[in-house]
Amino acid sequence: MKRFFDFMEKHFVPIAAKIGAQRHLVAIRDGFVGIMPLILAGSIAVLLNQTVFKWIPAFSGLTAINGNVWWGTFAVMSLLIAFSVGYNLAKGYGSDALAAGLVSVGAFLVVTPQSHGDAGWGYIHWGYLNATGLFTAIIVAIIATEIFVRLLNKNIIIKMPDNVPPSVGRAFAAVIPGLIAIYVFGILAFLINKLGGNSLYDLILNLIQKPLQGFSQGVLSVMFFSMLINFFWFFGLHGANIMDPIMNALYLPALEANASAIQQGLQAPNVVTRVFFDAYIHLGGSGATLALILAIFIASKRRKDYRTVAKLGAPAGIFQINEPIIFGLPIVLNPILFIPFIIVPGVLTLIAYSATASGLVPPTYVVMPWTTPVGIGGFLATGGDIRGGLLALVNFAVAVMIYLPFVILADKMASGESTVK
């Protein structure tokens, strides 16, 4: 075991670290962080229409208010992310972030189909701007910003005389790089169209986004992702943070699809969404460490250190923060806790997936802050359904049962040590 850990520390950790600090992934992650207030607003709008506005008859005439909010948030999510990713990437380069964000939005619209169905030319259908276009938006924003930043750095710019105010000069500096970045996509869209393709938008959607999303809804891939997050954590790296760009790109469109379907009174199509993990798997933080805390309170008699850390970590753990436990016990590189820490997310995923797929528990479609406590998260994520909360509690109990024998084992080993001391 020791040799395995050493090997991983030497080879796996540096690679993980590189991924965690990779410029484009960081830009995607911060891009999602940036649009989070709007995603929360859209979520609340859908939630209200399904709960309070449904229950109280006097409100039923006002559902259009929430519809309006949904229209400006969920329905245009790709447009928002195009700006946010372009902005953050340019900021990472220390370049003109605002200009890059705007160029990214422009480039995204350049490749967006200009007509839809029988509506004729000149209408952007919202179905192109919602999360369906998320991959297109991210890819286009990254390429457009790369072109923009590189040209700007190469000084392919219009230089203004010294006595022109700096802000005017700055606007002119961005002219040529911005123009070229937009034109690249204009030409690309033209070529794809001439070669018989529908649009760059459809190409990315059908060749990249759809297959990946289909794959991401499989139970094995969901288990793999949730266990991988813990694998990172085991080596002391912020797994949730490293995986965040991927998790958002794959599971936020699934959430948007569910929310939009429910908003329109249809069946939610996806089992797993972005909030599925926070609601059912990360109970008290990655690895359901709140369950570990409870297991320590129940079973750890001799390990004073475990009890101290558990007490210290419990208040933060209720709000899904678990660094004190992960580094305090520590779970990091702990050969006894390695097994349950990796198994727990897999088992919890399997239970939550089966419960949702079989229809026992309704699918998740509401984003809540990731710090929402165990049970309340599941309740809110399913649009205020008590079964969502119950599933989280069942999962919590299962996690306690898995941790218990290992806590007892650690306790027994400690008693052996203490006689030596």
Added chain:
Amino acid sequence: MKKIMLVCSAGMSTSLLVTKMRTAAIKKGISVDIFAVSEAELKNHTNDVDVVLLGPQVRFLLNKMEKTLEPKGISIAVIDSVNYGMMNGEAVLEQALDIIGNK
């Protein structure tokens, strides 16, 4: 006044530690400014601090941050993971003061 900035993924768990460090500083009678930011906010704060401490879970930022911070004369280090886990404000404050003292 010396400024100490702590960084983790969301600025949540480090803000816990900040509270403990402030208490430790008051006990010692040292006046320092200690605050926590998220990784995404980090870039907005790199001009007016004396030392940056990274949470061990984002230690992979160290190399990249060293490149941007060292030219500005700002030291950067990773918080000892056991002190971090135990939320040992006193020890982490000590670590930060050592770094400032060695400059």
